[in-house]
Amino acid sequence: MISGPRQSARHRRHTGLRGTVVIGAVLALAAAGVTVAGQAVHASTACDPHLSLLQVVASPDIAASVSRIADGLHDAAGCPQTHVRAGAEADVLTALRQPAARPPDVWVPDSSLWVERAVHELLVVPVGQESIASSPLVLAVPAALCEQLPPSEAPLQWQDAVNGLSTGQVVLHAAAEAVSPARVGILGALTAAVQQQSDARAALTGLLRAVHVDAGLADGTATLSVPGSSADGAVPVPEQAVFRHAGTPDATDVAAVYPSVAGTPFDYPYTSLRAGGHQDAIAGSLLAALRSTHGQQALREDGFRGVDGTGHGLTADHGVDGTQPGTVAMPDVAAAEDLLNTFDAVRRDARLLAVVDVSGSMAAPVAESGGSTRLDLALRAAAAGLELYPDTTKASLWSFSEGVSGTSDHQELVPIAPLTDSAPGGRGSLALAMARMRPVP
Numbered sequence: 001m002i003s004g005p006r007q008s009a010r011h012r013r014h015t016g017l018r019g020t021v022v023i024g025a026v027l028a029l030a031a032a033g034v035t036v037a038g039q040a041v042h043a044s045t046a047c048d049p050h051l052s053l054l055q056v057v058a059s060p061d062i063a064a065s066v067s068r069i070a071d072g073l074h075d076a077a078g079c080p081q082t083h084v085r086a087g088a089e090a091d092v093l094t095a096l097r098q099p100a101a102r103p104p105d106v107w108v109p110d111s112s113l114w115v116e117r118a119v120h121e122l123l124v125v126p127v128g129q130e131s132i133a134s135s136p137l138v139l140a141v142p143a144a145l146c147e148q149l150p151p152s153e154a155p156l157q158w159q160d161a162v163n164g165l166s167t168g169q170v171v172l173h174a175a176a177e178a179v180s181p182a183r184v185g186i187l188g189a190l191t192a193a194v195q196q197q198s199d200a201r202a203a204l205t206g207l208l209r210a211v212h213v214d215a216g217l218a219d220g221t222a223t224l225s226v227p228g229s230s231a232d233g234a235v236p237v238p239e240q241a242v243f244r245h246a247g248t249p250d251a252t253d254v255a256a257v258y259p260s261v262a263g264t265p266f267d268y269p270y271t272s273l274r275a276g277g278h279q280d281a282i283a284g285s286l287l288a289a290l291r292s293t294h295g296q297q298a299l300r301e302d303g304f305r306g307v308d309g310t311g312h313g314l315t316a317d318h319g320v321d322g323t324q325p326g327t328v329a330m331p332d333v334a335a336a337e338d339l340l341n342t343f344d345a346v347r348r349d350a351r352l353l354a355v356v357d358v359s360g361s362m363a364a365p366v367a368e369s370g371g372s373t374r375l376d377l378a379l380r381a382a383a384a385g386l387e388l389y390p391d392t393t394k395a396s397l398w399s400f401s402e403g404v405s406g407t408s409d410h411q412e413l414v415p416i417a418p419l420t421d422s423a424p425g426g427r428g429s430l431a432l433a434m435a436r437m438r439p440v441p
Contacts, residue, residue, distance in 0.1 A: 047079035054282040057087040058108035061240060062133065062268055065302045066108060069295050070286055081282045089114045090177050096123040103273040106283055108132065110238065111181035111265045116333050128272035128283075132290040133304040135238035135266045136258060136326050137185040140224055140245075141170065143253035143319070145232055155321070158260040161234070162193045165207055172210065173235045175217040178340050181265035186236035187339040188331060189259035205346045205388045224254055238266040239311075239320050243303030246318040256320045263329025268304070351394045351416070354382055354430075356437060359401040363439035379434045386430060391420045397433050401440045413437075 058066045063086035070082040089109045095101055096118060103124055109115060112131075118124045139161055146156040149164050164170035174183045187208075194203040217235070224237065224245045234257075242256045270287050272280075289295050291307060300312035305326040314322025331339070362375035369377060386395065396416040405411035413433040417425020 047077065051079060052279070053083040054081055054106065054279050054286065055104045056082055056084040056106040056108065056286070057092060057104040058084055059110040059268065060086040060088060061110055061135075061238065061244075062108060062299075062302075062304065063087075065299055065304070066132075066290065069289050069298055072289065073282065073285055082286060090179075093118060093121075093123070093179075097121070105272070105274050105279050106286070107271045107273055108268055109271070110135075110268055112267055112269045112330050113179060113181045113184060113265055113333075113336060115269055115271050117179050120333050124271075124273050126271050126273060127275040128287075129269045130287060130291070131267045131307055131328065132270045132287070132295075133268040133299045133306065134264060134309060134326055134328050135240040135268075135304055136324060137182065137189070137236060137264045137266060138239050138242060138256035138258055138320070139172075139186065139234050140237050140242050140254050140319075141234045141257055142231060143255045145170065145234075146255050146257075155316075156255060156257050158189075158193065158257055161257045162190070162207070165190075165210065165234075166203070168210065169232060170234050171212055171232050172207075173212045173214050173217060173233055176213050176215045179336070182236040182238075183343075184331060184336045184339055185265045186259075187343055188335075189236075189261055191339065191342075192261040193259070202384065202388060204342075208343050208346045209388060209390060211343075211347075224251075238264070239305075239314070239324075239326075240266075240303040242319045243314060246320075254319050258321065258324045263325075263327050265328075265330055267328045267330065346388075347390065349392045350389060352389075353396050353398065353416075354386070355398045355400055355410070356382065356434075357401065358399045358404060358437055358440050360439055360441055373439070375437065375439055379437060383431065383434060386419070386427070389419065391418065393419050395419060395430060396425070397430055399437060404440055 056066065056070065063084060067084040070084050071080075073081045075081055087104075089111075092107065092109070093114065096103060101123075107115070107124075112129070115124070115126060115129060119126065139158075141156065141161065145164075149156060149160055149169060161170060165172055172186070174180070174186065177183070190207050191204060194200045194207070197203045224235065224241060239256055242254055245251050245254055270290065272283050290299070296306040297312070300306055300310070303311070303314070303318075303320075305311045305314075309326030309328075311322045311326065314320045356375075356378060358375065362378065363373050365371060365373055366377055372380075389395070394416050395414075396412065397414040398410050398412050400410040402409055414429045415425050417429075419427045419430075421429075423429050
């Protein structure tokens with residue numbers, strides 16, 4: 001079940017409350033019998049233990065912030081009106097897929113991508129959705145590694161990080177959860193980064209094949225165990241995760257590298273999933289509190305950007321840069337699927353046959369190629385293409401031309417075998433066979 005009648009220890013303390021309840025949050029807000037104020041509120045002698053609270057499930061990154069702001073919501077008797085708990089987005093989707101699942105009243109995932117996924121699967125029908133915060137997508141890199149990559153004297157830039165990924169100096173780790181907004185976001189950023197290269201498709205393929213998919217990796221601050229424990233590991237996370245990590249005692253220094261294409265999938269949508277009754281008023285009051293001047297300031301102090309994209313205290317000593325844009329850019333489900341399908345396709349094991357034309361026409365020189373022949377260029381392209389395939393790929397090589405092998409028009413030069421095999425198959429055998437190929441007169 002996604003939500004239930006459980007009450008936190010905080011709520012149980014309110015249940016046995018006598019006398020005066022001190023509410024620490026100073027909010028100017030009153031709606032539908034809800035009293036929210038920065039003053040003492042006189043509670044009834046006992047709150048109803050069966051009181052129906054607004055059930056809120058929030059991303060682990062923002063749940064504590066939402067809970068603190070929700071603590072200021074009480075009814076006229078001083079009794080709590082909300083129950084906020086942290087819930088990983090993938091776990092919420094899993095629970096919603098169960099028969100007779102009861103959704104929470106409000107869901108605050110880290111990205112609208114999760115809500116779109118739930119709607120796409122017909123799991124929920126949101127009755128309202130509005131962002132309460134944002135956080136730019138960044139690549140979290142060990143600070144020590146940043147100093148080793150050029151230019152070492154300046155903050156690491158996005159293109160420098162992409163170059164490091166291309167050369168293997170930086171290893172990108174991604175969550176196994178396909179719909180992870182960090183995974184979708186970084187795939188989009190990498191795709192944009194190589195668009196100006198002469199062979200953008202090959203460059204992107206090389207980057208995506210080098211990604212390490214970690215089954216135990218999730219979005220958020222916990223993900224920073226990778227750059228914290230690995231000399232060359234980098235992970236895509238919201239900026240807020242790096243900010244919070246910097247405040248962790250004995251934490252390894254981590255720096256945020258911002259993709260050059262502005263836009264983030266982390267928009268923390270306040271999503272109302274149930275309509276009707278008194279809970280609507282409470283849900284509206286909580287949303288108003290979160291988007292109020294006080295609520296936005298509280299969220300900024302926790303390392304988030306406000307709904308306007310601005311932050312507070314996002315400085316280099318926290319590993320982040322608050323001057324970077326915080327614009328939300330949300331790919332739709334179809335665009336996200338395209339990115340994920342590309343990622344899966346280039347990493348999939350393959351069984352391929354390379355067939356090279358060695359007929360006499362392949363001896364013809366190609367203009368403006370430095371004297372290279374058609375066969376030279378074809379073999380270079382084949383060799384470059386083979387480098388993009390993972391070691392688990394099985395490959396073989398044939399040549400073809402009329403009568404190339406007795407009465408046959410084709411000849412097997414390298415038998416089918418994994419690229420890691422030794423002779424007569426494998427990468428070494430393929431390279432040697434291609435080096436020996438000549439046009440047949």
